[in-house]
Amino acid sequence: MSNYYQINELDNCAVIIEPNNKIKLGHKIALKDIHKGEYIYKYGHIIGKASQDIKKGEWIHTHNLISHLDENIEFEYNPTICDTPKAKATFQGYKRENGRAGVRNDIYIIPTVGCVNNVVKEIEKKAQSFIKGSVDSVFALTHQFGCSQLGEDQENIARLLSSIALNPNASFVLFVGLGCENNSINKIIKILAQYNRNNFAFYNCQDVDDEIEYGLNIIKSFIDKAAKLKRQEIDCSELCIGLKCGGSDAFSGITANPLVGKVSDRIIALGGSTILTEIPEMFGAEQLLMNRCKNQKIYEKYSGLIENFKKYYLDFGYPIYENPSPGNKEGGITTLEEKSLGCITKGGTSPIVDVLDYGDIVTTNGLNILDGPGNDLIASTSLAAAGSQIILFTTGRGTPLSTIVPTIKIASNSNLFNRKKNWIDFDASSLNEQALFDLVLDVANGKYKTKQEDNHEMAFFKKGVTL
Secondary structure, eight states: OOSSSSSTTSSSEEEOOSSSSSSSSOOEEEOBBOOOTEEEEEEEEEEEEESSBBBBOOSSSSTEOOOOTTTTTTOOOOOOOOOOOOOOOOOEEETTTOOEEEOOOOEEEESSSGGHHHHHHHHHHHHHHGGTOOOEEEEEOOOOSSBOOHHHHHHHHHHHHHHHHTTTEEEEEEEOOSSSSOOOHHHHHHHHGGSSOOOOEEEEEGGOHHHHHHHHHHHHHHHHHTTTOOOOOEGGGGGGEEEESSSSOIIEEEEEEHHHHHHHHHHHHOOOEEEEGGGGGTTHHHHHHHHHHHHHHHHHHHHHHHHHHHHHHTTTTTTTTTOOOOOOOOOOOSSSHHHHHHGGGGGGTTOOOEEEOTTOOOSSSSSEEOOOOHHHHHHEEEEEEETTTTEEESSSSOOOOOOSOOOOEESSSHHHHOOOOOOOOGGGGGGGGHHHHHHHHHHHTSSOOOOOTTTTOOOOOOOOBBB
8 A cells, every 4th residue: 555645646746644764744755757847736736846856756845846836927717617506404593683693692892902901801700600591601802903003904903893793603792992092982883883783882991980890780781681592493504604724734635625625515505605715825726716706706806806915915025925834844735836725625616606805794605705814813813703603724733723703623634633632623534524514513503612612812914004
């Protein structure tokens, strides 16, 4: 039996899947002689070119493989759209007044500015003894921003916090401000004015005598109301699943990511939605996604998003293709196009139905592309803000990170799964699509609590000046 795995018949390299004295697990081996300047193929696509002659059986990595990406490449729309078969299924969730459905009965405490982080954390702490009934959790979402930002950053923070408050997993939301910040309570109220305000409350700490007692009394009233809510049968077309990878290794693109892609297609077949983000980790594979846009208009939105993100890099004087990370390389990933080709498999084969700006909320069921960077916490936060009730997070090296909504950690290899059972929820090396889909429904139904679900973190995509 070979100690390597050839992913696609067009590939001239393979991945080491058993210990080898010469080549690390997960790294690439040449299947034939490759001359300097020749392309190297993996996943059936080019992942770079040889920087020197490579003999059959030799190790392929940063010493002899370089990116072939062209920063000035021009894209075109050549549709290759696969129809997604339809199916039906339900889950037990919480129907909200706006028609959406949550998989958790949570209460959020959101500071408009980092200055009141200690206040909201104290309210969170005191609120724990009052939790009852069907309430899953009460938690504060602290952050360091909300003041001294200018322009786009200031607008993005307000939009993102407002979108987070609209996540269907939240039954009630308390906004706590200081009273003098740029990101004022009034700005949040204005953004949320078009929505039903029955499940929101707002106050500034400078306007009340005891900010802890004032906020805790509001949370107590929220708990009383939320405790009476009950799960009910809801069509799976209401599911919205975020797709994310972090700490990837060479097996991520073989096991975890393709497996998530199959589950993504299955959710979409049920009428639901999935969201793919991490725009820089599409570089080198963006043409494949462009061809899956459902029409010319969506293609133009997506290609424009790619170009704008590249411009963002260039405006700061950084190379567009400054990727993969040191951890990725240690795990066997050499070039950005190799990383991207593995990354995008999380999106399955379904057509792309919409392209969302950072802070936008999903409105079209199907596969959505969301503007945002690859940074794990920033991307996960934006997926929750876009409406994801659950995030599928694949990893080859492992991470304890969690965010606002339940995050299912999916290991690309059994070694990680067995070593980090306090982090990891699922072993993708089994390639068991049904088991992963069943786990998603168990999380949605409230039957399974993800390993890091009690940790709640968020972060913003900041681009500009801080005063």
